Amino acid sequence: MTTIQENFAGTERPTERPALLSRERTVAQAGFNRWLVPPAALAIHLCIGMAYGFSVFWLPLSRAIGVTKPVVCEQMPLLTALFTTSCDWRIADLGWIYTLFFVLLGSSAAIWGGWLETAGPRKAGVVAALCWCGGMSLSAVGVMTHQLWLMWLGSGVIGGIGLGLGYISPVSTLIKWFPDRRGLATGMAVMGFGGGAMIGAPLADRLMGIFADETGVGVWQSFLVMAAIYFVFMMAGAFGYRVPPAGWKPDGWAPKAVAPGKAAMITTRHVHLRDAHKTRQFWLIWIALCLNISAGIGVIGMASPMLQEIFGGRLIGLPELSFTQLDAKQTAAIAAIAAGFAGLLSLFNIGGRLVWASASDRIGRKRTFFIFFALGIVLYALVPSAAHLGSQALFVAMLCIAISIYGGGFSTLPAYLADVFGTQFVGAIHGRLLTAWAVAGTVGPVVVNYIREAQIAAGIPRAYAYDYTMYILAGFLALGMLCNALVRPLDDKWFMSSAELASLQAKGAQTRAVETGSFGIDRGRFDLPTLLAWLVVGVPLLWGVWMTIEKTTALFN
Structure with missing residues (x-):
């Protein structure tokens, strides 16, 4: 095995010490x-x-x-x-x-x-x-x-x-x-x-x-x-x-061998930054990410009022009272409970980032994203049923898992991009993909907030005002799953x-x-x-x- 000293032996030392913030000074010893x-x-x-x-x-x-x-x-x-x-x-x-x-x-x-x-x-x-x-x-x-x-x-x-x-x-x-x-x-x-x-x-x-x-x-x-x-x-x-x-x-360690004539989902080659956005794979992943974030961030933004308006008095042992029937003291009590719910979602957001990304090393990034979308569709579609059954524990569990998927999408994305485009420009490619976050940060809250307002204005009880929203977000995830399924290894020309x-x-x-x-x-x-x-x-x-x-x-x- 070639030692690091042997590798350095034939390297000409620079005449001037690189600047403190330069990339040269960060190359590991x-x-x-x-x-x-x-x-x-x-x-x-x-x-x-x-x-x-x-x-x-x-x-x-x-x-x-x-x-x-x-x-x-x-x-x-x-x-x-x-x-x-x-x-x-x-x-x-x-x-x-x-x-x-x-x-x-x-x-x-x-x-x-x-x-x-x-x-x-x-x-x-x-x-x-x-x-x-x-x-x-x-x-x-x-x-x-x-x-x-x-x-x-x-x-x-x-x-x-x-x-x-x-x-x-x-x-x-x-x-x-x-x-x-x-x-x-x-x-x-x-x-x-x-x-x-x-x-x-x-x-x-x-x-x-x-x-x-x-x-x-x-x-x-x-x-x-x-x-x-x-x-x-x-x-x-x-x-x-x-x-x-x-x-x-x-x-x-060595990259996994690929059978002759078969394209690998994890490439050992590299795509230049100037070409990444020209590929179909870039935009398929962009759309899939945008839809996943839109669904997750829409729920995060309304998690606290959603819990309060759906369950109302049930949260404090008064199932006969809806949210609008609570007095100031009761409203403050359920607001404290909703704050705990928001904290729980944060824990699952964090845990999902580590657990899902680690799991993707074993099952593959494309399969992990497929699980995100398939599981998310089921969860978002069934959340209204759990709410109407009055099952607070089931409702909370479903949204916690859904938010772990939201976090997992962020943490798995860079590795997914490295698999498809190589590692040479993965940071810059990742940066361009994050424009999907900017779009989703507008789309998700707008969908949740405006549909809720429209439902309440139409006379729908607050406990039912989120049903259509959750079904629409499930539809977002279905489109995201389709985009992910269309991702294929890149052609050699890229x-x-x-x-x-x-x-x-x-x-x-x-x-x-x-x-x-x-x-x-x-x-x-x-x-x-x-x-x-x-x-x-x-x-x-x-x-x-x-x-x-x-x-x-x-x-x-």
Whole structure:
């Protein structure tokens, strides 16, 4: 076996040391443990995942001037709300930040995904930290001066760009480090994005409790403290990134052999970024992803009111009372239960990202997506029946599994793309696919919200107002299953030649190439530095899980 020293022996050393953030400085040295890369990715994803938990700020910000109660200005246009200093903001106006998050996430990932492949994950991670934490700091100024447009610009636009770059920064790197466990590797990282709100939301709640007084609600101070904490974690994650030398593979691992004349679903070749979107497979996966996300995000956005309006008094042992018949005290009681339900969905969202992605390593990505759609169709179609039977446990179980599918789709996608398009540009291709998220983030909530409103306006009882919605979402999944079924291995014409690939890798400064061998990396080795790195990200994540479980107990009491 060729040793790493022998591989370096004939390599001409550069005359100048590469820049600190350059890709050259991130090429791993001999003896590097690949299990250090997932916690670096988690350090970034757990921070930017707070985007899911930003709604914790909405109610306090809606009384930023009044402090104890909102200062309401009737019929205030949105343009006026952006600049007013005398009226408190409406939650609907603040909610646009959430929309901007995911629109900018998808678009920035698509725009700068190609740059990331050449600049390297470290530089992308640093830019993501500056954007996400800088955006929160600018939002703090917006709260201090009561300028909503600064919050939109800070967290929504600048922070949204940070979301996109931070989300895709580890994808290509992890897939190249773990060709033998692509699903597990990306699942570990993307799990962090789903878990960020579990840490950030209770942290924000505690910080606001510390800083709030008779003159303010404590939001801008919380923004600054969280921005500082996130900046430390994200910079540590960015500088923890390493990329493997070109040609590296785990010791003893080799791609599965393919029978002569038969195309493999997992390719060993690579498609150039300029050609990926020209293929039918790209758009089939794009549509399938968009439909899966539309169904999942539509349910997540309405999970709390759905549970309350469907079961009403049943949630507190008063089955004879519908939601509209409850008094204020009873409504508050079921709202607490619904909050526990939302927390439970978060746990299944996170767990699904890891479990489904890991399972895809064994059963294949296309089969995993088939299970997503087939199982999802059954669940969404039967949810109304479970609701009308009054089976709260069955209803909750069905939606928890459905949301695990939603999370699993995100975590399995990068490995699916690597299987179809190869790994050379998988990060950039993944970035372009995430435009489906931006579309789905609009389609899903619109379908759920407007159909619900139309049903209630037509006189349909609230307990039945979601039936058609669930059937339509099941139809979305049926179309997604058809698209997934049509995905086939790419024709030879789409793959780069060996000469073109070698030229690209040379330009990418992965100069310390190796042909075979473990590069001094022990598969599965957890030494002390690796264990400490996992503890740094694991302890906050476990704290968030514990806080969520505490809230979830209300659902079963």
